[in-house]
Amino acid sequence: MNTTDATSPLLRRRNGKLITDARALVASYPAVPITVDCVIFGFEENELKVLLIRSDLQYFEGKWSLLGDIVKETEELEEAAYRILLQRTGMNDVFLEQVKAFGSPSRHPGGRVITIAYCSLLNIKHHELKIYDNELHWHNVKNLNDMAFDHKEVVDESYNWLQKRIQEHPLAFNLLPEKFSLRELQNLYEVILGVELDRRNFRKKFFSMDFLIDLDQYEENVPHRPGKLYKFNFEKYEKNKKKWFAIDF
Amino acid sequence: MNTTDATSPLLRRRNGKLITDARALVASYPAVPITVDCVIFGFEENELKVLLIRSDLQYFEGKWSLLGDIVKETEELEEAAYRILLQRTGMNDVFLEQVKAFGSPSRHPGGRVITIAYCSLLNIKHHELKIYDNELHWHNVKNLNDMAFDHKEVVDESYNWLQKRIQEHPLAFNLLPEKFSLRELQNLYEVILGVELDRRNFRKKFFSMDFLIDLDQYEENVPHRPGKLYKFNFEKYEKNKKKWFAIDF
């Protein structure tokens, strides 16, 4: 089978000739608007929440949308994501990582727009929202439907991504206050993973990892015996990161 | 998106106006050419290899480049990746998965081009290359340098991605012939992960997973006792996929 396709500039051999005018080549390419969408997760009242606004588009009237924006011409993708976070939450020191690119030709009613989804984790309490335009607020991840664009799919993939990542890396601490009780930590894992965990085993697990700093402080204003407060030792973790290996499927 | 008005009252709808002309909105956005780059891995002579061509650009004269192409206007991203694979290898039934988007404004000398990297795994022997334009051939992953664009970074990230994935999912079988010996399987894991594994434990591990079908056939033309041949039971694996859970970092 001859699969040569003379119309593909990058695949076609130029009879031994190299392309000298790279700028003209790129200018000849079809171009598409690129956005970044932020899936901003928070944890509050024992629920995993995601930050959404009402869509601006009449086409999606009443539907919820992720926070996103066009990537500026001279901007790194990640830079664009940080910009969106800063504009909406006033924060620039939050966890952020790329999840996936979504590029279905029909995902935007105004024509093709490709978006790169970023996942961000932050502590709702410590980051009061600055701007409430378009009914910006937190939604329980479990109760999402009727979202604009393909944003339901984006959230679902980001949630799957998160479930996997928090088992391999200490991301979960980004969702908690600096000082937290073991109960809060366990609730977080239980809610995100959708499982129930044994309290004693959970404690043993985390204490044996030895990345929790005992603050010798206790919860206050709780209607029961107060729990001890801890913080996560990021420095120690960074030094001792294990290179894990285990074939398991 | 106007996000500068920090004094907005709670839950205010932005001027109450919805955008009616989505097409005009999208047309007003800056646009960027989008490519897909395929990191095609193969396994041969006990080496993990990646399929590369010489760059067409004079700017990168002599440097090696991934196989990539512009995403066509009505094409899914994944569809573009499959098209590239088909053009170059004649194959359309290969493993393919998105790895990451790369969008640094300066990654292409001709102006901004954003690329989505896809990772593909195939068996070199069973897929003879059809087109050798631009010196298309297989390179040992260990000996890459001086690649065009940011392709070294793309390959590195894809390789990290692969190392992680083959420990969680049976991807490795895509790199082997349908019938393989346990030694070949072990070599593959050892090379990709860069570790040495105990032969007995490796066998126990895979036999206990019970996803290998014993073909009652043996290697031929080997200068030693021939090993048994197996194939992977994809159907059984799909049915029994485990939902793994283990906090571990």
Add this chain to the structure above:
DNA sequence: CCAAAAGTGTTGCCCCTACACCCATGT
């Protein structure tokens, strides 16, 4: 004193690791 959640140990099991010898084939 009651409610509610904190805190704490032990046991069994399974899986992983480490390790050495004989077997089948080609030359």
Add this chain to the structure above:
DNA sequence: ACATGGGTGTAGGGGCAACACTTTTGG
């Protein structure tokens, strides 16, 4: 016969799961 890799079993240890009672605080 020899060289080469194929094939096999066992013992010990570590980590995970299962499991119940006492303690501390607030109301």
